[in-house]
Amino acid sequence: MHTVIEAPINAISTNKDASQVVVAGRNVFRVFSIEDDAFVERCNLRVGKNLNLNFSAADVTWNPVEDHLLASAATNGAVVTWNLNKPSRSKQELVFNEHKRTVNRVCFHSTEANLLLSGSQDGFMKLFDLRKKEVNCTFSGQSESVRDVQFCPHHYFQFAAAYENGNLQLWDLRRPDKWEKMFTAHSGPAFTLDWHPDDKNWIASAGRDRSIKIWEISHKPRLLHTVQTIASVARVKWRPSRKYHISSCSLLVDHNVNVWDIRRPYIPFASFEEHRDVVTGIMWKNDPYVFLSGSKDCTVYQHMFKDAVRPADRANPIGIDTNVNGDLGLAFSDKLLVAGKSQTGSSMLPHFFRSKGPDRSEQFTMASSSAVIFESVDKSTGLEWFIECATRYQLSGKSVEDLCDHNAAVAGSLNKHQVAQTWRILKLLYGGNTATPCPPRTVSVIGSPAVGEAHKAESEKVNLKQQLDGHLVQDHNRSTHTDGENKDTGDTSTAVSEDESDAESSLSLTNIASGQVNQQGDFFFGDGELETFDYPVTMANMDSMQDWTLPTEAIPLRHEIQDRLDSPDPLQNATDSPSSANESEFSSQAFGNAENATPMYNLQAIPFASQNPPWEFSHLVCDMLEYFAEQGDVQTSVSVLIILGNKMKTPVEDQKQEQWFMAYLELLTRFRLWGIANEVIKLSSHRAVASLNQQSTTVHTNCNKCFKPLTRAGWLCDRCKALTSTCSICHLPVKGLFAWCQGCSHGGHLEHLREWLMTHKHCPTGCGHICEYT
């Protein structure tokens, strides 16, 4: 139920029995009565010949005792009271021009109808007596502007005030000279406060620091709960007869009214999303299920609690993360556990614990969740190769050729032959002196026997290729097997025996060819043909892999990888059962897979022919890098990018490059390879990446006397006004290198100490220590 008004609303207030509501703003001041299904306008207070600023309100309040009395705070600093029983058209009664600045809040005493309190920007609070029509009392908090004042509903004399500097003050009406208690509640202005309707000692405050805080104020003010919101909080209001519920609205950005359970401060218990602009006022209708809200979007809504959106229901009930060791953490709501029980109980559950939330009263559903950590069985699954490569790769300082050679060797030594070959290809492509215009001398291809078969009908040239194809598949079979062996289980012979006979038959040729490959580092092809074959070749290769990998399931680590290629089924299983062990294997596959899958790829990358000089290969290199990245091996992509630099004629898209770099850097930092990460950043030609290590580069040292950080200069402490590190020989501050004996902690200029130690053994300060420098 809502009604639209012609102007933005600054505040709303309801009368005693919540049957009427007053709506006030800069250009609006009306009273509505709340009927069953509509708001009916009762009275427009903004009437008269000269509508001055006294008619535009920043705040409005309805007298809780007398039903015909209203008070408003005008933006010009006036406090105005209104009498609805006045017979004339204009209901304006009294105008107090006591404040010098804007009045931020007016508040009637909860039982005494004639007492009105105002809080203003000028830092004063004034208590008006409506019978005497004058100011009874002035309170000065002596700490900046007053943003909110509220009478305590439980205690006749008490009221609280919130200040722009974040302080909260508690006052006694009988003591106008000094506050009773004061404490700092917020950093930055506190905008609002609200007394708890039932618990005498609770008070809620909120402010610009985007938090709602609940205080216990019986003795020394104590912070009970903090709710973090996403934007500055404009107003808070306790929900009646629900001890732990509080409603809030934001100053900007967030247009919802949120109701929080203060014991669960992360997600609102309920939120109401009707408004299109920021909400400026909330009034509960003496009923925990109904409230009114007014907003800058010119509407007043009556909200029923059953219409609320429950953000918690929309929250993702499962959280998952992996660490570098391939362990997997999983947290999920217990509701899901019941449903998916059949799938739990895998053998890989070393840790299992359950955390229960505290009991929730009322309609709060019991929220409990479980957290599970799966550890991968085989610790060596890890990514040693990744670390090794990262540390041993050389990225700069030599010619491209040398770097490629070196990196190829590194990759090779780690059994990553595909990567190694890539490096060798790159060396050839970009190495510079490729001035060998030999006729179709070199032909080598990676492929599969299946391909060979497919093209047998073709010319002789292709024939040769087939054989070589055979070899290379063999080659890569071998490489995978070796991997398997390393890992402990591999039974190579089975695999080989299961292999297609074609492959075996070409074995001998292969060996020869492989010799060629190694010595010449060349790959070849009759001509550009392969480009046209690319697709079928890959496909065929995949098929062949399936064929031979199926029987090797006994090898635990490898078989999963091939499972994946095999058919989508195992994959499906893995995703279906979030709690089953498959998951962890899955994650370790990502890397293994990349490793294993590279050979297929080479098919695409390799095609080039030396007798065809103007052949443009750089887009193929691009494709190749993209392929590696797709497979999860950003390491190779990034390393190649760095080494080639601007030699690539068709550069990879900027955004993509950035993604790769970021991914690689994240991996490096996960493995704590900070040094290498920094080297990568430094060598990157990408602007965004290169500027990464340009930020926050200052490291402050601490003063050796007061232990405060030295913010200005490394040799002078602002606090103790003393030089922090003087040379023990010349007694001047050391501004560069400071050599320092770890035994007696004396030191000084490097040069001075060096000279000193030529002739002396003892510490120059005379402390008697025999200094040791290495």
Next chain:
Amino acid sequence: MRQNMKERGLKIPRRVGRGPSRFIPENEIVPVDTDDEETQMLFVDAFLQNNRLEHIVQVMGYHPKYLDSFLKTQQYILRGDGPLPYDYRHYIAIMASARHQCSYLINLHKTEFLLCGGEETWLKGLDHIPQKLRDLYEIIKILAHRPWLISKNHIEKLTRGNDNWSLAEVMHALIIIAHFHAMCSFVYGCGIHPEIDEENGHTFRPSSSSDSEDNHSSSNSHSGSPTSTDAAAGIEALMERMKQLNETGEEPTQEEMLARFQKVESQSLELEAGKSQLSPKASILCYVEDPSFGYEDFAMRGAVQEIPTFRAQDFSWEDQGYSLANRLYSDIGTLLDDKFNTAYNLTYFTMGPNTDVDTSSFRRAIWNYIHCMYGIRHDDYNYGEVNHLLERYLKSYVKTVTCYPERVSKKDYDNFMRGFKHSEKVHVNLMLLEAKMQAELLYSLRALTRYMT
């Protein structure tokens, strides 16, 4: 070394003008090796930040408390963590300063721009910069002269399409723009001399003519020293009026208040003494588009209906402005808040030779007068006070510095607030800087909020 060069017959560059400011004699500026420890520290800081002690900083040295937060903010928006790349930041600074033809700031940031690895071709002018930066120009132009024209459509234009601006970037850019527009006012308002390494900062001419000129001008400025009796009388009168203000009990009616606001607003029209517009130099013109676009009095704006008065109560810096700024560009809200508050609350309880004066009403009048010129109205302020407290010369100075900073002359500077100390005049300029910056930010942040809702 200097001697050596002279012997070899090389020309030695010599400073044009003495001291950092044309208006303030050198011997009254805070010296670089000041005894005041706090100021000294800040100068050291500034030197470490900028690798030079800029003249601006030296002039601000009168007010170390403010200088502190000024340096922190400037350091943060230009060199701290932020969404914009460093070269963009300096280029935006150049574009913003060019709107007010402030060659001093332009030259400073040209150097900085190159030091940050900016592309040299960009410095050739607006035709050589990426489209993304060019898109920003419309906002720079509007904010410099008629900030009330900025609307959510401008923001929308920036954030849509290819190669668009993110909201955080817009926020950062807006703050840099507002900062440098306001800085231009300060530079002109205090007559800051170019740095020695700048184009006009040194000369190879033998000294003589310029020296005498300098002497002339400095002696001139002494005529405005506190000794002259009419000046002292001026202060007395002002203080008397401030006292009256506190005593008068009768409250003006609301209509009168509104009328007063409009009066102040329209009165400022008359102040525009027929000063001719200077034609900007070509070196600056390359960063300027539509150079004829200038300040137009808010009271004279064409569509009065469409652009209502900005109500400070409905969108204030402390509430909405701060929250939004901090949201999009973390920490900036706190820094700016600190800077605004220091400038607004700064007082030494002095007025010329008198001490123990509550200057708050005077300061508030200046602050609100500047906002008034940009059409920002504080509901709780009686604009009659502006006319009451600010004499004509002061108003005309404030208006010129705020709206047409490039037209300020030494005469204007000498004429306003006669009898006040230089430090107090600089204080007025600081308030001018901050009030102008806040006004621009209020308009642009409101546009941003409207775009986001």
